[in-house]
Amino acid sequence: MKPVSKVEGRAIPFGRKNIDTDVIIPAAWLKTISREGLGEGAFETIRKQEGNIFDDPEYAGASILIAGDNFGCGSSREHAAWALDDMGIKAIIAPSFSDIFSSNAFKNGLLAIPLPQEAVDRLMEVAKTDPITIDMESMSVTTPFQDRFTFEMDPFRQQCLMNGLDEIDLTMAKSDAIKTHENRVDAEQAWLRPVAA
Template sequence: MQPFHTLTGVAVPYGAENVDTDAIIPSRFLKTVTRAGLGAGAFAVLREDPDNIFDTPRNSGAPILIAGDNFGCGSSREHAPWALADMGFRVVIAPSFADIFAGNAFKNGMLLVLLPQEQVDRLMEVAATEPLTIDLENQVVTTPYQDRFTFAVDPFRKHCLLGGLDEIGLTLAMGSDITAYESRLATSKPWVGGAAQRQAA
């Protein structure tokens, strides 16, 4: 997983409320066996309009999405954050997120920034013409107009995002502790199958 520290870039001022995962990635695109290319189906209904907000020259490939309340509601498909990531998004800013979507997004290295509606509205206004900066270390969103909005983030999730650690990475980081435990187990409880086999080897 790619570490996240500070990001400055174009933000798509989408702003729609109650956007469910079927709107983010319709079910007809879920037959693929790989994550690659899911971005092409993201927001498919909206993007049928050639003048949609996602495919304008300025917004195409933008790393930040500004959404409305209850973003990511509906079914628990992990394809939703996969599709957003494939579009290039690393951050979604909204007043609230559906819980399951939030968990899936975090596990895929996406930062979700929760801000009050009035601050989201201000960022929507600025994003129409200017980039935004998200600083995870200091937990702040800033604009070129000196707006400064702080956001809360779970300490464990912050640690993982800063370090680029998914569940595999977290396990590998504890490699020496795991090896030490297995060595103690082989000595103290040699009847435990795996430990005994390793000791014999």
């Protein structure tokens, strides 16, 4: 996982509430175990509508998505986080997130930033013309107009995201202790060793 200390740039002012994982990445795209190429299927049903915001050149290359309440509800598909990442989204700002989506986002290095509806409404306006900055160290979202909105995040998640640590990295950091334990068990319980044929 790549460290994330700051995300800045244009944001897509999407704003819809109750966007479930089937809208984020339709079931037809779930036949793959690869993360690559899923961005093409992200928001496919919305992208089929003429004039949709995801294909608006104004937001090409946007790294932030501003959404409505209860983002990522529905099934537990991790493909939703993969699809957002593959389309270039590094952070989602919304009033609330599904617990499972929030967990999947964290495990894939995506920022799921909860802010009050008033702050989201203001950021939706700013996103139409100007960039937004998310700073993980100060736990704040700012705009060029001196807006500053602070958010809360579990300190463990904050540190993992800022240091690029996923569950495998955290386990590997304990490799010396694991090896010591394995050697001790091997010495104390030799009868568990496999018998050579």
